[in-house]
Amino acid sequence: MEKxxxxxxxxxxxxxxxxxxxxxxxxxxxxxxxxxRYFFAAPTAWAFDYAIMLYGTCFMLCxxxxxxxxxxxxxxxxxxxxxxxxQGILDLCLWFVxxxxxxxxxxxxxxxxxxxxxxxxxxxxxxxxxxxxxxxxTVIPVAxxxxxxxxxxxxxxxxxxxxxxxxxxxxxDVQEQP
Numbered sequence: 001m002e003k004x005x006x007x008x009x010x011x012x013x014x015x016x017x018x019x020x021x022x023x024x025x026x027x028x029x030x031x032x033x034x035x036x037r038y039f040f041a042a043p044t045a046w047a048f049d050y051a052i053m054l055y056g057t058c059f060m061l062c063x064x065x066x067x068x069x070x071x072x073x074x075x076x077x078x079x080x081x082x083x084x085x086x087q088g089i090l091d092l093c094l095w096f097v098x099x100x101x102x103x104x105x106x107x108x109x110x111x112x113x114x115x116x117x118x119x120x121x122x123x124x125x126x127x128x129x130x131x132x133x134x135x136x137x138t139v140i141p142v143a144x145x146x147x148x149x150x151x152x153x154x155x156x157x158x159x160x161x162x163x164x165x166x167x168x169x170x171x172x173d174v175q176e177q178p
Contacts, residue, residue: 001156005153008149009068012065013171015061015146020058022057032044032047045128046131048127056136057139060140063150064147092159095154103144103148103151106141107145110137113140114134114141118134
């Protein structure tokens, strides 16, 4: 099980880290637009749409990486008082009650929206340049699938914790120190 967890974590990391660099591209797009708008009174017609698409892409595709790093928000006032085995049992139940149904809905609805967008070659109505948005809508089911696969690794992590009483190691990355 731990080899499967490590393989899925590796996949999420190899997807998340390169995608997170798109935030730098996003910063340049916004800076370029603001610079043109305030210094030359010539805003771009495309920057708003591209900024939204870049941010949405980064946010969605980094979700699996964030889950692999255990960096999603958690309210652990009671959770931290439980033993590792009890935490694993609670997490396992919550993965199946909340996470997987939500991810399945995201994948199915995202596929529907992406398929319709590709069929009609949908363009953005919010700017004069009207960039194509069907590649952006394709990110929704792809990100859902990536997060769902990482969710499988998290379920395996729970099973290991229940069986051994210890949580499997996560990749060390940029982490806050307690």
